[in-house]
Amino acid sequence: MRTADNELLTRVGPDTPMGNLMRQYWFPILKSDEVKQDGSPVRFRLLGEDLLAFRDSNGKVGIIEPYCPHRNADLYFGRNEECGIRCVYHGWKFDIDGNCVDMPSEPPETDFKHKVKIKSYAAKEKIGMIWVYMGQRNPLPDLPDFDSMRLSEDKISIRIALRECNYLQSLEGDIDTAHLGFLHLGSVGATSFDKTSGEHYLSQNKAPRYKVIDTECGTMYGAYREAEEDTYYWRVARFCMPCWTMPPGGNLLDHIIVRAWIPIDDHNSMFVSLSEAGGKPLDNLKSGAALKGIGMGLNYVENPGTGYLDRWKLVENRSNDYLIDREMQKTESFTGVQGIHLQDQMITESMGVIEDRTKEHLGTSDQMITTTRRRLIKAAKDFEKKGTAPPGVDNPEIFHKIRSGGMIINRDLDWLDEVQIRKDTAVWPEGSDI
């Protein structure tokens, strides 16, 4: 990869091509219950911009820049009261749309307050998340129509974690199927799985063959390997614009999951997983001591602070080598690090805050990654040069019934036909809004 392409792909601040592309999309960057009515504002960062979220007396969420337009005092220290946030320096007050609604430090006859506004961004709430939109489109686009968005509240599982590296390498870790058999299952033998499960075949054959294609909303791969004499085990997974993945840890028919790798800034990303509750990846694992280290739990720092990068920090991180246990690495797990999420976190963060892609040597197992990079570069350039609306922005319905997962099918069947059949017969949990 050329340096220029790596820069284009990874820089997401204002007035960068990828930053402009990203600004066309909504991001679920806060949990609804993080932002309390008339409570403290919450600091967060998105696409390289420091922002505040606050919930007003009517329960509506405002997203604003943190600095008061009077003399730049930090509104984080403001009073969230009676439908607005009031700067405690000279009392100017702003509503959720950024309008100055009170300016008690100026004589009542001036109309100065009507001339002052603070930068604000649109917010919507759905499935327990606050979605933020930082683009210019008017009217606002709709939220992406992922199947997870139609799950009832009691059926959705939300997992969030800060990852201290650029969004793209986080995302690429999720579409890199080849690492599953090493990083996560390197010390788990085929006998640990039910005999007819996909994972059984997967741990028998760690070098599958791949098909990779562009789709309407992103890219998709099918990794296939021999199952029984006349069947293949296919693992189908997806990338959806602009930073979503659907990993294949379930059955293609009923596996509902989508994961965002939200660009916080050039050096940090936020993992937000929206999936059907109860569905565990690696469901087919038999229990047993050999499987130690595979758990999915996340340990959050207890008193993380209130800074722009303090939300959803994990206890095990770069500064303590992810609490790697060398004894466990010798005897029980490939990495010595507890949990699939943490193993991914360690390895993607270890590549540097922005991976230098000019030094890579990519093999046939990396086709999904190269195809996805090309897709993102093309979308950013098309938007920059021709103003082409990026996929899914004006047509968010293209994400509907897009799923990932495994299937065991006869060798003479076409995998894309089989994916389509499963799309047409997708299974939904009770209470879904379909």
Ligand code: FES
């Ligand atoms: S700096 Fe905020 S009111 Fe003066």
Ligand SMILES: [Fe+2]
């Ligand atoms: Fe992984």
